[in-house]
Amino acid sequence: MANMRVKMEVGSDGVAVIKMVNPPVNALAPPILAWLKEKYAEAMRRDDVKAIVLTGEGGRFSGGFDINVFQLIHKTGDMTALPDVSVELVLNTIEEGKKPSVAAIEGLALGGGLELALGCHARIAAPKTQLGLPELTLGVIPGFGGTQRLPRLVGTSKAVEMMLFSKPIMSEEGKNLGLIDAVVSSNELLKVARSWALDIAKRRKPWISSLQRTDKLGSLSEAREILKVARQQAKTTAPNMPQHQACLDAIEEGVVFGGYAGVLKEEKLFKQVVLSNTSKGLVHAFFAQRTASKVPNVTDIGLKPRPVKKVAVIGGGLMGSGIATALLLSNISVVLKEINAEYLQKGMKTIQANLQGLVARGKLTLDKAQKALSVLKGVLDYSEFKTVDMVIEAVIENISLKQSIFSELEKACPAHCILATNTSTIDLNVVGEKTSSKDRIIGAHFFSPAHVMPLLEIVRTHKTSPQVILDLMTVGKIIKKVPVVVGNCTGFAVNRTFFPYTQGAHILANLGVDIFRIDRVISSFGMPIGPFQLQDLAGYGVAVAVGKEFATAFPDRTFRSPLVDLLIKNGRNGKNNGKGYYIYEKGSKPKPDPSVLPIIKESVRLTNIAPGGKPVSLSDQEILEMVLFPVVNEACRVLDEGIVVRASDLDVASILGMSFPSYRGGIVFWADLVGPSHIYNSLKKWSEEYGGFFKPSKFLEDRATKGIPLSAPTSMAQPSRARM
Numbered sequence: 001m002a003n004m005r006v007k008m009e010v011g012s013d014g015v016a017v018i019k020m021v022n023p024p025v026n027a028l029a030p031p032i033l034a035w036l037k038e039k040y041a042e043a044m045r046r047d048d049v050k051a052i053v054l055t056g057e058g059g060r061f062s063g064g065f066d067i068n069v070f071q072l073i074h075k076t077g078d079m080t081a082l083p084d085v086s087v088e089l090v091l092n093t094i095e096e097g098k099k100p101s102v103a104a105i106e107g108l109a110l111g112g113g114l115e116l117a118l119g120c121h122a123r124i125a126a127p128k129t130q131l132g133l134p135e136l137t138l139g140v141i142p143g144f145g146g147t148q149r150l151p152r153l154v155g156t157s158k159a160v161e162m163m164l165f166s167k168p169i170m171s172e173e174g175k176n177l178g179l180i181d182a183v184v185s186s187n188e189l190l191k192v193a194r195s196w197a198l199d200i201a202k203r204r205k206p207w208i209s210s211l212q213r214t215d216k217l218g219s220l221s222e223a224r225e226i227l228k229v230a231r232q233q234a235k236t237t238a239p240n241m242p243q244h245q246a247c248l249d250a251i252e253e254g255v256v257f258g259g260y261a262g263v264l265k266e267e268k269l270f271k272q273v274v275l276s277n278t279s280k281g282l283v284h285a286f287f288a289q290r291t292a293s294k295v296p297n298v299t300d301i302g303l304k305p306r307p308v309k310k311v312a313v314i315g316g317g318l319m320g321s322g323i324a325t326a327l328l329l330s331n332i333s334v335v336l337k338e339i340n341a342e343y344l345q346k347g348m349k350t351i352q353a354n355l356q357g358l359v360a361r362g363k364l365t366l367d368k369a370q371k372a373l374s375v376l377k378g379v380l381d382y383s384e385f386k387t388v389d390m391v392i393e394a395v396i397e398n399i400s401l402k403q404s405i406f407s408e409l410e411k412a413c414p415a416h417c418i419l420a421t422n423t424s425t426i427d428l429n430v431v432g433e434k435t436s437s438k439d440r441i442i443g444a445h446f447f448s449p450a451h452v453m454p455l456l457e458i459v460r461t462h463k464t465s466p467q468v469i470l471d472l473m474t475v476g477k478i479i480k481k482v483p484v485v486v487g488n489c490t491g492f493a494v495n496r497t498f499f500p501y502t503q504g505a506h507i508l509a510n511l512g513v514d515i516f517r518i519d520r521v522i523s524s525f526g527m528p529i530g531p532f533q534l535q536d537l538a539g540y541g542v543a544v545a546v547g548k549e550f551a552t553a554f555p556d557r558t559f560r561s562p563l564v565d566l567l568i569k570n571g572r573n574g575k576n577n578g579k580g581y582y583i584y585e586k587g588s589k590p591k592p593d594p595s596v597l598p599i600i601k602e603s604v605r606l607t608n609i610a611p612g613g614k615p616v617s618l619s620d621q622e623i624l625e626m627v628l629f630p631v632v633n634e635a636c637r638v639l640d641e642g643i644v645v646r647a648s649d650l651d652v653a654s655i656l657g658m659s660f661p662s663y664r665g666g667i668v669f670w671a672d673l674v675g676p677s678h679i680y681n682s683l684k685k686w687s688e689e690y691g692g693f694f695k696p697s698k699f700l701e702d703r704a705t706k707g708i709p710l711s712a713p714t715s716m717a718q719p720s721r722a723r724m
């Protein structure tokens, strides 16, 4: 608030430059909007003002309406926090004002920021300025008239694409589309905008109100066809997100009944969707992701990240080559080490294939792929390691192998070098046991495929130095991952929290519930695929190995399903060999495989857990809850043990590491919406019926009985019980 203001300067040319100031992105907080109205009123009143230029300070026009206001509304339900901007400011004051306005846009104009500019009579932008209406990613729709003015400037089809996919464009494309009137250098931006505004005032350039235009909308039938197709697509791609249909409804209203009717409809729909759980989840996820980058005693103690220019990756398997690819894509030199020429060759080829895949999908230019490969070197010994800043070990999950590698690294690497492991389960203290470098040992847990999945789980022990944590966080950001710092325990935060996910599904299968139905229920909740298809994808070897780790660490709550062993015995290994729960054929979607049913029957017979030996009958809701509530239960233990700094970190990790639907806000946020006491009572009932796997944790019991949200911070007095 201290730096927040709106400035106005009137030049001798008669142009009032109104500048929004709210660093870092000039978010449109309610005071900014109120001051904008004041400045506009003054500019309209003053005789020495002939025209207005609207701009933002600090090289950024505006990142849109202040998202904190949505969070406030979500907490209080108080809609009066929403100022009247669409009609009062954008329409009546700017667009219908008696003096012309020109937007001078630099850096970015997103959401409400772009919508203010759309209300102006012309838009001048600096090169490479980002323009977009990403409101749908926050569970709302554009609310300052964007659903009406964007189609009128760029055409219905392009506007639908930009809003439904929240896809920003650059100013150069904006110019071609008619959204931007001129692209000029940053230095000239204000000068050109001023004279453009004066030209409009003197009628040397057209005085255009976007809302009055219809020329780009196409015929009614064309526009309706575009909207119909978009509706159908949104039904399949965003079935649980009401904002998509609402956005299309608002556009349609304007196309059929005119811009003003559209603005009013938009306002009405905006007020409905802003209160949806979808918006609550997405807004929470937005802030949670940014909060995760603030780690007490690491990012707030004045440390500066050290440069990491060269990284060695040990192991060229799936993970190692994925990690190497991610580093190379950000121009970090990589030394890939393998134990023999054959494996090295294979690793190098996988990296090449990863890069080629990105080129084929249009995500990388050939030039950049070649540049990336030019900073990759394959080696069979440690001689190159004396000049690396970081090592990421990504060999198989074998304790003694990892221990000997870390002892060797201590000798081969310089003293400043960060020693990271990509283990997904093994205790970091065990990995570093035989070294005297425990302060620079850290977990860099990537998720497969490492060059695609956005999460980087950074695992620290009590001994890991803050500098090393900060360095790895910085590398994570450079390679476009979202780093989340967690404590040391079996499975760390993500795999630990989600280990009951597959187990819950297996209990249901052994209770006689159709596995394909389980997968369908979980996918309609919003996970990309169900637990059985996920197991097929990962391969059964992973299920067996990970299952053993958890059975040893948490024997009281591990369900030992014989199903995977039976599948392996029957020659199945999931997608790897085309035979899993599903049939995998090239070019077609996986199909449920009926021949797996006798194997499941055998598992049901062996476990014999169905009460009275009869398959249980459950509703879809019960199936969902029996798979996800045990996950919430484990999340409670993770919170209780201080494995994550805060509950929202676990939300981010669940969204980015497990693809938990972002519109549900993450595992803990969702659990709080469902209600801790319902979760507790259900688990308690199931634990009596089906055993200890479902037994509610002490943390959950406490919170449920005292009516405290699971996300509320744990008492500061309670020390972290992470194996640090």
Ligand SMILES: C[C@H](O)CC(=O)SCCNC(=O)CCNC(=O)[C@H](O)C(C)(C)COP(=O)(O)OP(=O)(O)OC[C@H]1O[C@@H](n2cnc3c(N)ncnc32)[C@H](O)[C@@H]1OP(=O)(O)O
Residues within 6 Å of the ligand: 024, 025, 027, 028, 063, 064, 065, 066, 067, 068, 108, 110, 111, 112, 113, 115, 134, 135, 138, 140, 141, 142, 143, 144, 146, 287, 290, 291
């Ligand atoms: C009625 C209207 O139609 C409704 C709207 O306008 S809804 C808002 C639409 N706008 C958006 O969705 C844009 C959201 N912001 C972003 O995508 C990105 O922040 C950005 C591209 C603008 C900048 O990205 P980047 O430079 O990486 O900085 P980033 O770390 O994300 O943000 C910097 C800070 O600005 C804050 N911020 C960014 N946009 C904000 C916004 N619209 N409101 C409030 N705070 C915002 C962030 O929370 C962060 O705060 P922090 O430093 O305290 O954590």
